[in-house]
Every structure is written in structure tokens, then in C-alpha cells.
Amino acid sequence: MTAPAVTVLGLGAMGSAIATRLRDNGFTTTVWNRTAAKTEPHVEAGSTAAATVAEAVNASDIVLVVLLDHHSVREQLDPVAAQLKKTVVVNLTTTTPNQARETAAWAAEHGIHYVDGAIMAVPSMIGDPSARLLYSGDENGYATAQAVLETLGTTEFTGEDPGLASLKDMALLSAMDLMILGYVQAIAMMRTAGTPAVETAAEVEAWLAAMLPHGKELAAIVDGGTYDTGGQSVDFDRFGIASLITASREQGIRADFLEPHQKLLEELAAAGHGDSDWIRVIERLTIH
Incomplete structure (x- = not known):
């Protein structure tokens, strides 16, 4: 079975660790970062860099969002809502429970499969079982992305309330x-x-x-x-x-x-x- 293509939005320390881990495990990865220079090491290692968020989300059916905060997530995702329809969006950005629920409601309006995630690890732990990652929200979306997510560490689906993982x-x-x-x-x-x-x-x-x-x-x-x-x-x-x-x-x-x-x-x-x-x-x- 062919490994699914995955897009990673955000290449800070955590986003870079995630992109690297996915690439090393055979996933086709597309990366985007506000500062384009941060994509260069990933391109050299085999990822594809997208010039825009729209280009990035069109490249994959699974999109991992690893941005600075809730505002950054909505700032980048709102304009591409139409392109994200039927896409699984896993938000690994640190947000509060109510912010997760707000984004989930927005996603539901646009037909997006939204999964909220919380990473209980530092970047160097990504890929190790000691990295604990919590998820909640769209259970079907989680099931679709599960093989991808399990490469990042020990996973736990906490429930369909999108705010549970953050809580x-x-x-x-x-x-x-x-x-x-x-x-x-x-x-x-x-x-x-x-x-x-x-x-x-x-x-x-x-x-x-x-x-x-x-x-x-x-x-x-x-x-x-x-x-x-x-x-x-x-x-x-x-x-x-x-x-x-x-x-x-x-x-x-x-x-x-x-x-x-x-x-x-x-x-x-x-x-x-x-x-x-x-x-x-x-x-x-x-x-x-």
C-alpha cells in the first residue's frame, strides 16, 4: 500500500522534527513555512516546498499544522477553506480547548475533517515512544491519519469533543x-x-x-x-x-x-x- 502524501505547515523546531520524521519513514512530504528559507534543508532531504499555503494543502489529503498559535492557524487556513474540503487537517499547534472547538466548528462548516492534537514532547523526542501525542475531534479523520500520526510517537485518541486533547x-x-x-x-x-x-x-x-x-x-x-x-x-x-x-x-x-x-x-x-x-x-x- 502506498504511503499517503502529507503536508506540514510550519517549520519551527517542532514542525521540522515532524517533517523529518515523516520523510524518514517513507511519506511523501510537502512543506510550507512563512520564511521560505526554512524549507531549504527539507527540500535537500527530499521534501517538496510549496510557495503558498494553497499550493501546500492541494498537494496532500492529510495536512499537519504546526504553527505559532491559534491566530496563526486561522490566518493561514481561513483563505484556503475551499481547497481543504474533505481533507484531514490535524492541528498540532498549542491551543486552548475552546480555541480547538472554535476551529473544529469552522472546519465542519467547510466539510473539513478536523483533528486537534497536543504534543507532550520536545522536538528531539519526535518518533520515540516516549513522545506522547493526544488527539480529539473527527474520529474518521483520525483513523485516516492514524498511520501517519503513529510514526511521531505514542498516540491517544481522547474523544470526539475537539477540545479534549488540549484540555x-x-x-x-x-x-x-x-x-x-x-x-x-x-x-x-x-x-x-x-x-x-x-x-x-x-x-x-x-x-x-x-x-x-x-x-x-x-x-x-x-x-x-x-x-x-x-x-x-x-x-x-x-x-x-x-x-x-x-x-x-x-x-x-x-x-x-x-x-x-x-x-x-x-x-x-x-x-x-x-x-x-x-x-x-x-x-x-x-x-x-
Whole structure:
């Protein structure tokens, strides 16, 4: 069976890695970039460069979009909507869930098979199973492009809601960001005692590795919805967090990462939930 032709729009670090991977796996590739000079190495390696987006999308039935942001995607795709009819468009540009849904609605109006994607990897990981790529949207479009997408890393179709891939990506990245901020806080505190950052980081890694499995226990409490298991209470935790904040300040370190947690716990206590499991703070995160 002949490998499908694929167009890649955008040749930044990620787009270039994707185009290279596809080409190395035998796919006929057409590439386009706003700065044409970036297409030259790909042409030398066997890709075809398109002078315009219209020319690029006409070359393939599968188009991978790897641009800067949501605005860039719509700026380049809107004028070629007619040419994209019946084409599978896989948007690998980082967008929010609602931006993905907006583009999917636009695509549906024009008969385009739209799949939204989220890349949980850096460019050097593309092609390795450690690269995790999430997809959502048009399931038939995903099935059509699946052989192409599986060459990029481990794939997961999250559902027909076009925003799901982005939502999971953003949620997991939020967890990572907050975890890294924990590293930063610990390193800042221990530096005041002369402890090298690498030593503190190693200790944090070991400590978190032991603690992370308990996250499932907290998740079970959230799913139960009662917050009355008799575990660590709001009152206990808010005094504990207050101690962490005080300790930071005693060392001349700001507690900006910890203070929002304390604020949420204080709100719960003021609302009469001091005896509840502290994980009840999740209910305070919903914007009303």
C-alpha cells in the first residue's frame, strides 16, 4: 500500500522534527513555512516546498499544522477553506480547548475533517515512544491519519469533543508546572543554609516519588464527593501550610507559591468546612 502524501505547515523546531520524521519513514512530504528559507534543508532531504499555503494543502489529503498559535492557524487556513474540503487537517499547534472547538466548528462548516492534537514532547523526542501525542475531534479523520500520526510517537485518541486533547494537555502541564514550582521553593529555602540546588533537587525527587502514589487516594475522596473520610482536615492543613509560609519568610524567602493554597483553606474554614478533608479545596477552584 502506498504511503499517503502529507503536508506540514510550519517549520519551527517542532514542525521540522515532524517533517523529518515523516520523510524518514517513507511519506511523501510537502512543506510550507512563512520564511521560505526554512524549507531549504527539507527540500535537500527530499521534501517538496510549496510557495503558498494553497499550493501546500492541494498537494496532500492529510495536512499537519504546526504553527505559532491559534491566530496563526486561522490566518493561514481561513483563505484556503475551499481547497481543504474533505481533507484531514490535524492541528498540532498549542491551543486552548475552546480555541480547538472554535476551529473544529469552522472546519465542519467547510466539510473539513478536523483533528486537534497536543504534543507532550520536545522536538528531539519526535518518533520515540516516549513522545506522547493526544488527539480529539473527527474520529474518521483520525483513523485516516492514524498511520501517519503513529510514526511521531505514542498516540491517544481522547474523544470526539475537539477540545479534549488540549484540555488533558493543559491539565497535565499545569500539574507539572506546580510540581516544578515546588522544587523551586524547596531549593530557595535550602540555599539559605548553603545547600547546593542539585542536592535539594535530588531530595525533592525522592520525596515526591514516595508521595505521588497517594494522589490516587485523594482522587478517590474527590470522586466520593463527601469529603468526610476522617483524613487530614482543612483545619490541620491550614495550620500546616501557615507553618511552611512562616518558615520560608524566616529564611528571607517569599511564599508566593504557598499563599494561594492557604487562602483556599481559609475560605473553606470560614464556610464551616474545617473538619472536612483538605482536598475539598478542589471545590473552591470552580469559577462561579
